[in-house]
Amino acid sequence: MAAIFAASTRADTLLLESTPDGGRKILISGGGRCNILPVRLDESRFVTESSPHTLRKIIRSWPLAEQIAFFERELKLPLVEETESGKLFPASNRARDVRDGLLALAGRRGARFCPNAKVTGASPTPRGWKVELESGAPLEADALILATGGLSVPKTGSDGRGLQIAEHLGHTLHPTYAALTPLTAAPPPFGHLAGVSLPVTITVRDGRRTATATGGFLFTHHGYSGPAVLDVSHVAVRAGPKSPAQIRVRWTALDEGQWELALRPDGTRTALGALRSRLPERLALALLGVAGVEPARPLAQLRRLERLRLVDTLVRGALPCTGHEGYKKAEVTGGGVSLAEIDPRTMESRRHRGLFLCGEMLDAFGPIGGYNFLWAWVTGRAAGLGVARRAAG
Ligand SMILES: Cc1cc2nc3c(=O)[nH]c(=O)nc-3n(C[C@H](O)[C@H](O)[C@H](O)COP(=O)(O)OP(=O)(O)OC[C@H]3O[C@@H](n4cnc5c(N)ncnc54)[C@H](O)[C@@H]3O)c2cc1C
Numbered sequence: 001m002a003a004i005f006a007a008s009t010r011a012d013t014l015l016l017e018s019t020p021d022g023g024r025k026i027l028i029s030g031g032g033r034c035n036i037l038p039v040r041l042d043e044s045r046f047v048t049e050s051s052p053h054t055l056r057k058i059i060r061s062w063p064l065a066e067q068i069a070f071f072e073r074e075l076k077l078p079l080v081e082e083t084e085s086g087k088l089f090p091a092s093n094r095a096r097d098v099r100d101g102l103l104a105l106a107g108r109r110g111a112r113f114c115p116n117a118k119v120t121g122a123s124p125t126p127r128g129w130k131v132e133l134e135s136g137a138p139l140e141a142d143a144l145i146l147a148t149g150g151l152s153v154p155k156t157g158s159d160g161r162g163l164q165i166a167e168h169l170g171h172t173l174h175p176t177y178a179a180l181t182p183l184t185a186a187p188p189p190f191g192h193l194a195g196v197s198l199p200v201t202i203t204v205r206d207g208r209r210t211a212t213a214t215g216g217f218l219f220t221h222h223g224y225s226g227p228a229v230l231d232v233s234h235v236a237v238r239a240g241p242k243s244p245a246q247i248r249v250r251w252t253a254l255d256e257g258q259w260e261l262a263l264r265p266d267g268t269r270t271a272l273g274a275l276r277s278r279l280p281e282r283l284a285l286a287l288l289g290v291a292g293v294e295p296a297r298p299l300a301q302l303r304r305l306e307r308l309r310l311v312d313t314l315v316r317g318a319l320p321c322t323g324h325e326g327y328k329k330a331e332v333t334g335g336g337v338s339l340a341e342i343d344p345r346t347m348e349s350r351r352h353r354g355l356f357l358c359g360e361m362l363d364a365f366g367p368i369g370g371y372n373f374l375w376a377w378v379t380g381r382a383a384g385l386g387v388a389r390r391a392a393g
Helices: 002-008 024-032 051-058 065-075 096-108 163-167 228-238 256-261 271-274 281-291 304-314 370-390
Strands: 014-016 080-081 087-090 111-115 119-127 128-133 139-141 143-146 173-179 196-205 211-220 223-225 248-250 332-335 355-357
Touching: 002 096, 002 143, 002 370, 024 096, 051 370, 065 080, 065 096, 065 370, 087 096, 096 111, 096 248, 119 163, 128 211, 139 196, 143 163, 143 370, 163 332, 173 228, 196 228, 211 228, 223 228, 228 332, 248 304, 256 304, 271 281, 281 304, 355 370
Parallel strands: 014 111, 143 355
Antiparallel strands: 080 087, 119 128, 128 139, 173 332, 196 211, 196 248, 211 223
């Protein structure tokens, strides 16, 4: 996106890409369908250690409706809404169309694509920038945009080298961490439920941070995944193993009072019978086990304490968690280059003239649902235009 907008203003643009093809995260995104944008944007769902005000300013520089129009008109890629999730996908359901469409447009606008070109360093010169490559002679440029991504799923080409370059150039990095990553429990107390999924509300708390999400939850062999778990995982990841975060789950839409009603004595109805109508049976059995209630026990015979324990488990059940799947599975990297060191209108570094930064390497990420591509599109466009504006000035 940065190359498209830089080249649009006739700047001589070279797109250096370490892999043979580029855009590999687009290819694996959204299960190969690419959740390109959200249907609606809630700015408060972005996470940053930098100023939320700066973040909002950046996001508002390219309104969602204009981004949708860009993909539909410029890339000729009609988008369709997945109503249940509020996500936008290309109508073709092919992530490849997004990646190929962006590369083709960059080419049409005049950018030259250089695959297998790994950047190993960058330094300012009296006239602009010297860019070092793993192989071949260094390049000279008037301006440099770093769009090298974060640390997640390094096999896609984003291995953190760009973050090192930014740090080497004097930028402050907020500590990086894996975000939107599955959580683990060793030993996994619910390993036998692997494959069971359901909508829940999950809350993760440590001493300083809280995150809550409502959405899909999936038991895995090693722990927990699904959009709701990924969305809150950053709090558990940052809490670390020494003082682990507390995770609580409301397993159904019912609150305490509603469960009290649902567990009222009702003929010969059993505890399992009451839970089974609202939860997958295997999970219902596991939760009864956690609460210490015999599944076959008639509701009429439940003791007060048993009832209280059961309601508590159903409404704010503790979920043991000892770790996470890390960058190997993380959809995004938390932390990164401080937004305070970037001009939010142009994405130009406040440390170096002619250096621009964008995308996942910056200190911001959003929830599942197209928010992270939105961040990449908005900041990439702003950086491309920023370079052009600078050249014109
Ligand atoms: C499995 C998975 C699924 C996802 N699904 C979605 C989704 O559906 N919707 C959504 O909004 N977000 C999704 N994301 C997140 C999204 O992919 C990222 O937020 C986004 O790709 C970040 O864009 P970026 O351009 O900043 O970095 P990247 O996409 O990581 O691109 C960086 C590029 O720079 C190249 N590069 C890195 N270092 C160098 C170097 N030194 N020299 C030359 N080139 C270099 C890399 O090879 C890469 O091509 C997903 C992520 C993953 C891992």
